Amino acid sequence: MGGGTLLISLPKNWVIANKIRKSDFLSVESTMGGGLLIHSVELTDKKTKEISITYPVEDMQRLINLITGAYLLGFDVIKVMGNERISYEDGEIMKKAIRQLVGIEIVEEDSKSITSQFLLEPTALDPERTFRRMHMITRGMLSDAIQSLLQSDHLLKKIVSDRDDEVDRLYFLLVRLVRAATLDTQLSTKIKVSTIDCLDYRLSAYLLEAIGDSAVDIANSAGNISVKLINPSTRKSLEKIGSLLEKMQEVSVKSFLSRSPDEGRKIISLYSDVNRELSNLESLVESNNSKNTMFQIIASLNKISRYNVDIADLAFPMNPLVE
Numbered sequence: 001m002g003g004g005t006l007l008i009s010l011p012k013n014w015v016i017a018n019k020i021r022k023s024d025f026l027s028v029e030s031t032m033g034g035g036l037l038i039h040s041v042e043l044t045d046k047k048t049k050e051i052s053i054t055y056p057v058e059d060m061q062r063l064i065n066l067i068t069g070a071y072l073l074g075f076d077v078i079k080v081m082g083n084e085r086i087s088y089e090d091g092e093i094m095k096k097a098i099r100q101l102v103g104i105e106i107v108e109e110d111s112k113s114i115t116s117q118f119l120l121e122p123t124a125l126d127p128e129r130t131f132r133r134m135h136m137i138t139r140g141m142l143s144d145a146i147q148s149l150l151q152s153d154h155l156l157k158k159i160v161s162d163r164d165d166e167v168d169r170l171y172f173l174l175v176r177l178v179r180a181a182t183l184d185t186q187l188s189t190k191i192k193v194s195t196i197d198c199l200d201y202r203l204s205a206y207l208l209e210a211i212g213d214s215a216v217d218i219a220n221s222a223g224n225i226s227v228k229l230i231n232p233s234t235r236k237s238l239e240k241i242g243s244l245l246e247k248m249q250e251v252s253v254k255s256f257l258s259r260s261p262d263e264g265r266k267i268i269s270l271y272s273d274v275n276r277e278l279s280n281l282e283s284l285v286e287s288n289n290s291k292n293t294m295f296q297i298i299a300s301l302n303k304i305s306r307y308n309v310d311i312a313d314l315a316f317p318m319n320p321l322v323e
Contacts, residue, residue, distance in 0.1 A: 010038070029189050037185050050077040055086055055112075064097045071101045071118070072172060074180045078104070082112035100165065102173040122180055123190045127201050128257060130174045134208045135253045137163050137170075139246055141215040142304065146242040149222040149297070150235055160219040167212040174205045200314045204256055207307045211249070214300040214307075221300075224293045234294075237281045244274045245304055252312040259315045267312040274305045 008028075010020070018040040020026070027039040051070045057063045063080070070078045080086070080094060094114055098104060103120035141163050148156035178198040181188040188194065193201070230238075248270040255263035278298055285294045 008036075008038070027186075029186070031185070031189055037189060039186060048076045049074060050079065051075045052079045052081050055080050055082040056084065056090070060090060060093055063094065067094065067097055067116075068101070068172065071104060072175050072179065074176060074183075076118045078116050080114045085111045086114065100169055100172075102169050122177060122187055125173070125177050125191065127174060127177055127181075127191065127193055127197075130170055130177070131201060131205060131208070131257075132253070134167055134170045134174070134205060134212075135249065137167050138208050138212045138215065139249050141167075141212055142218075142245055142249075143242055145215040145219040145222075146238055148219045149225065150230065150238060152222060152226070154223070157219040157222055160216055164212045164216045167209055171205050171209045175202060178202050200256070204311050204314055207311050211304050211307050214303050217300045218297055221293050221297050231284070234281065234284045237277060237284055241274060241277050241281065241301055244270060244277065245301065245308070248274065248305065248308045249311075252308040255312045255315050261315075264312045264315050267309055271305060271309055274301075278302055278305075 014020075020040055024040070027037075029037045029039075031037055053063065053066050053070070055063065067078055067080070078098075086094075091109075091114065095106060098106060098114075098116050104116050104118045106114060107117045108115040141160050144156045144163075145160050147153065148160065177191075178193070178201045181191060181193055182195055182198045188198070248267065251263055251266045251270060254260070255267065278301060281298055282295070285291055285298075
């Protein structure tokens with residue numbers, strides 16, 4: 001303290017490394033944990049991250065994986081550069097894959113290259129809002145998947161599959177965002193998430209994405225079961241399980257976002273109710289050609305139940321709710 005002024009002493013090595021000179025401006029920000037972040041002007045001027053991917057490749061799926069991987073790693077500009085003309089078919093495959101990624105658009109294209117760029121400002125994104133959106137979509141997917149099974153409704157089956165694509169898009173966006181926040185303390189401060197929050201969002205989003213995949217599995221099973229083979233007791237049991245799992249997901253997401261012990265404890269009771277009803281459903285499955293498919297559906301429903309427990313567990317990492 002010098003007179004009535006509070007001073008901050010900067011490490012000499014840091015000052016030299018960042019070429020700080022007298023009268024230079026520094027950015028000083030407070031963190032959620034009560035610390036201070038000090039950045040030089042050079043550090044606040046972020047450079048655009050670019051990557052080039054060579055075309056052709058032996059397997060187009062590998063090229064798609066490279067594009068998706070570059071997106072998740074936070075590259076702002078992704079260029080596919082061809083040693084030869086990009087075929088129409090391959091070009092359409094690449095463009096379809098790029099459109100599946102939120103916030104990235106094709107900004108330049110010619111016969112030998114396709115350039116895409118991420119156009120969203122990360123500080124304007126909200127991980128909680130993206131997570132809640134994933135939750136709302138997957139919750140509805142489960143309900144529709146069960147109804148597609150009970151009604152043999154192929155349109156509902158397609159709707160469930162289309163929604164899963166949207167869940168994947170949101171999942172990739174959230175992974176990109178929290179990974180960037182983990183590496184960039186300025187960004188994490190601005191979007192108000194800690195490193196632990198980033199890790200928790202990454203895992204919980206994966207679990208929601210897995211719930212969506214299980215709902216798709218249930219909907220896909222609808223074509224293998226005749227609605228006539230589902231007796232009234234089985235129908236009632238499936239509807240009850242669906243209702244319990246929707247409630248379970250509501251509670252698990254609320255528990256995760258609020259870090260509320262009271263909400264988390266509700267999961268224990270709901271998990272027991274679901275297990276009891278799944279056991280009842282198993283006993284109702286008759287010996288017919290659809291038996292194996294029904295057991296696969298029961299396995300998918302059980303997975304969804306466990307995924308919800310895992311989401312709630314993130315609020316209590318040292319004390320799992322269900323052994």
